Amino acid sequence: MRFASKLPEVGTTIFTVMSRRAAEENALNIGQGFPDYAIDPRLSNSLIEALSEGRNQYAPMEGTLELREQISNKLNACYLRRFDPITEITVTCGATESLYDAIQAAVGPGDEAIIFDPAYDAYEPAIRLAGARCVRIALMPPAFRFDWDEVRRALSDRTRLIIINSPQNPSCSAATREDLDRLADCIRNRPITVIADEVYEHVLFDGRRHQSVLAHPELRERSYAVFSFGKTLHATGWRVGYCVAPPDMTGELRKVHQFNTFSIASPLQHAIARYLSAYPDAWQGLSTFFEAKRDLLAGLLRGSGLEPLAASGTYFQLVDYGAISQEDDLAFADRLIREAKIAAIPLSPFYAKPPHMTLVRLCIAKRDETLREAARRLSAFATALRPAS
């Protein structure tokens, strides 16, 4: 029997490909987005306590009440509104599961979903598995701004979903309040749901404030807002995220979640709840923490021939290699691994139709020594390639 693929074009993600190549070439991996430093020891202790109390059996399907209450408090502190832990908050396996469940709840065969390129790679396969079609709108470098007139033109009678991601991975751009107002204008009186991927809600630079759909009265009525403790607590391997949505939409999301992962690791939920209850401000200061890392890496690279682009948020930094090479980004990234011993992430895999770009993405969620070593290798590589002036 020939087994027919439901996702014939989907291969291994660019993150896995580059991480595997990094291991093969013994390169420093500052491509994939994960911290190389320890989590807060108080969070580790909370986990040890949860285990020693025997919190080892199934957690409730929607998440432990203690954790959902802590999430509700945190949302109140951030977005000045109380979300009901019982009916509006669901704990999932990372943000990835929230995205998958929300997409399955929102679209079906014949529907269209609009996403913005460069798009995080989890969106399109989930949309296609739901039987819907993806309409991709390209945000163009270097600023990657939304063009809401283009969005309006892309709407059809079949459009049921728009996914926005702000701060945006991999472009490092961030939506403004005006963007959210324009989005609300576009979908007013249309049967369109929004999924707002806000996993980098706490990583905004230069005094910017995160514009959440949850703080937008019109959008929050029709949005699934998706968050990740992986990012907020520097613990990507814990795979704990959550989704916030009005009660009817949450009910539909839970129908998918219930038969997908059912519930999330019980000790981890207890540990996070305990930690947030003891240190409710633990997430504050993340922007300052990452801004210092962005400034360190960008400062070391500036003038090297690998020019850092302005970054509004996320834990990434784009660099433009146009001054030293016009190779396509996949070839350039492979060359970086082989010759500079640095793994970075090219941007073209995040586009349906990549524009000509000479950009790669570096992750700043690394120890300062790692960033310094990465900058040293990258600068030496760039100097060797730079045309003599």
Ligand SMILES: Cc1ncc(COP(=O)(O)O)c(C=O)c1O
């Ligand atoms: C934009 C974006 N959305 C979602 C995710 C997935 O988050 P999680 O690791 O919590 O599943 C990531 C992870 O890198 C991301 O960058």
